[in-house]
Amino acid sequence: MRSQRLLLALLPIVTGIVVLVAWEAVVRLNDIPPYILPSPLAIGAKLIEDWGTLSSSLWVTLDITLMALLAAIVGGGGLAILFAQSRWVEASLFPYAVVLQVTPIIAIAPLILIYVHDTRLALLICAWLVAFFPILSNTTLGLNSVDHNMLDLMQLYRARRGQVLWYLRLPAAMPYFLAGLRIAGGLSLIGAVVAEFTAGTATGGTGLAYRILESGYRLDIPRMYAALVLLSLTGIVIYGCTSLLSWLVLHRWHESAVRRDR
Amino acid sequence: MRKAFPNGTVALDGLDLAVRRGEFLSLLGPSGCGKSTALRLMAGLGEPTAGTVQRPAGAKLGFVFQEPTLMPWRTVWGNVRLPLQMAGLSRGDAEPRVADALERVGLTSFARAYPRQLSGGMKMRVSIARAIATQPDLLLLDEPFAALDEITRGNLNDDLLRLWQGHGLTIVFVTHSVYESVYLSSRIVVMAPRPGRVVADIPLPPPTARTEEYRSAPSYVADCRTVSAALKSAIHA
Numbered sequence: 001m002r003s004q005r006l007l008l009a010l011l012p013i014v015t016g017i018v019v020l021v022a023w024e025a026v027v028r029l030n031d032i033p034p035y036i037l038p039s040p041l042a043i044g045a046k047l048i049e050d051w052g053t054l055s056s057s058l059w060v061t062l063d064i065t066l067m068a069l070l071a072a073i074v075g076g077g078g079l080a081i082l083f084a085q086s087r088w089v090e091a092s093l094f095p096y097a098v099v100l101q102v103t104p105i106i107a108i109a110p111l112i113l114i115y116v117h118d119t120r121l122a123l124l125i126c127a128w129l130v131a132f133f134p135i136l137s138n139t140t141l142g143l144n145s146v147d148h149n150m151l152d153l154m155q156l157y158r159a160r161r162g163q164v165l166w167y168l169r170l171p172a173a174m175p176y177f178l179a180g181l182r183i184a185g186g187l188s189l190i191g192a193v194v195a196e197f198t199a200g201t202a203t204g205g206t207g208l209a210y211r212i213l214e215s216g217y218r219l220d221i222p223r224m225y226a227a228l229v230l231l232s233l234t235g236i237v238i239y240g241c242t243s244l245l246s247w248l249v250l251h252r253w254h255e256s257a258v259r260r261d262r
Numbered sequence: 263m264r265k266a267f268p269n270g271t272v273a274l275d276g277l278d279l280a281v282r283r284g285e286f287l288s289l290l291g292p293s294g295c296g297k298s299t300a301l302r303l304m305a306g307l308g309e310p311t312a313g314t315v316q317r318p319a320g321a322k323l324g325f326v327f328q329e330p331t332l333m334p335w336r337t338v339w340g341n342v343r344l345p346l347q348m349a350g351l352s353r354g355d356a357e358p359r360v361a362d363a364l365e366r367v368g369l370t371s372f373a374r375a376y377p378r379q380l381s382g383g384m385k386m387r388v389s390i391a392r393a394i395a396t397q398p399d400l401l402l403l404d405e406p407f408a409a410l411d412e413i414t415r416g417n418l419n420d421d422l423l424r425l426w427q428g429h430g431l432t433i434v435f436v437t438h439s440v441y442e443s444v445y446l447s448s449r450i451v452v453m454a455p456r457p458g459r460v461v462a463d464i465p466l467p468p469p470t471a472r473t474e475e476y477r478s479a480p481s482y483v484a485d486c487r488t489v490s491a492a493l494k495s496a497i498h499a
Contacts, residue, residue, distance in 0.1 A: 149329060152327075153327075154348070156306070157345050174335070253334045
């Protein structure tokens with residue numbers, strides 16, 4: 001049982017190593033030049049060589065991503081709580097939240113960049129627009145999925161509105177919110193990158209997406225890959241953190257996080 | 263009293279019922295006879311379409327639903343403390359009451375468990391503990407044991423009787439089981455459907471010693487027969 005779990009954890013790592021070795025071999029055996037396809041080792045070397053530039057770009061992108069995620073939690077969660085207070089508010093605002101969600105961010109980004117002169121703020125708004133919706137829709141669903149008998153019970157206890165929210169609706173919505181958060185974490189990174197691409201070189205951006213653009217112009221393909229690796233790793237770490245948070249909050253009571261005894 | 267729902271269903275019509283202090287009243291009837299609706303109206307969950315529900319001023323209510331209706335994110339202790347918390351009791355003031363309620367349903371050692379770790383019968387006990395934690399004068403139970411197996415059900419019946427006898431509670435118990443109602447009650451009200459109304463009001467002998475022997479006593483069997491007959495005529499009424 002234990003060894004099987006270990007094997008399951010090792011398998012993806014083994015797959016990755018096999019693919020990397022094959023990649024390295026294909027590049028070396030065919031003498032493929034690095035400006036067409038760099039080998040994994042060359043990419044690794046570039047990562048170390050340009051670490052100064054790349055790491056500062058990583059911080060810029062990470063800063064936008066995390067701020068956007070935070071804003072998405074506050075904005076999406078806050079709106080969901082507002083919606084739960086009144087069907088009227090929900091009915092009047094929810095369609096527009098959907099409109100914001102279904103309009104591709106890449107089409108809105110240029111407009112935002114025109115109106116908002118502070119580039120960082122503009123990027124933040126773009127990333128937020130992409131990330132807030134899953135939190136909003138999931139949390140709204142969660143807040144409205146409360147067991148009716150529970151609501152009756154709270155009414156019998158003469159619980160105030162705020163008490164019903166705090167003691168019943170919010171905990172009941174927690175699994176839904178956390179599922180939304182996991183999606184939003186990835187989306188805020190995507191939003192940040194898309195916005196950086198749109199802002200491009202014109203605004204003198206410095207994030208990882210900008211590094212990819214810039215390296216592309218210079219045909220520095222290994223550096224494009226190095227920046228890409230950092231973006232992927234960032235996404236994985238964000239997903240890992242939100243999953244861990246979800247487990248920490250839910251593992252004692254929610255079915256999704258409880259291991260089945262068989 | 264009359265209760266009609268927005269979809270046109272008349273759940274109750276001409277219901278007139280007085281619950282006496284200290285009695286164990288069972289509302290017995292086939293499904294759809296409005297017994298649960300009547301219980302909910304007694305609790306103040308919803309208003310009658312016509313007529314009134316009168317409760318003694320300051321009377322405290324406990325309510326047990328058909329499902330345990332526990333908060334999965336709270337421990338057993340936390341669930342039982344909930345009504346006290348809503349009433350504004352501090353942690354310290356609530357503690358002895360929660361402990362007492364858990365002891366009375368025999369769950370003291372499970373205080374720190376989460377509902378998902380408990381069996382159906384134990385969850386129901388938690389639900390009862392929560393209802394009595396506020397030390398209610400009137401305990402309302404809506405088919406609380408319908409989903410439980412025979413043995414668990416029997417044990418919980420005895421627990422409930424002990425609670426009732428020991429604390430001067432008034433209990434209104436909704437059920438569709440003749441045997442359960444005769445075993446538990448000091449009075450049975452039989453209801454008929456379409457529209458829900460009272461068709462029989464049967465007083466039972468004082469519940470002195472309800473033990474296993476009582477279940478096979480001739481008087482118990484005779485009472486069951488009377489109540490069964492009343493229920494049968496209610497269904498065909």
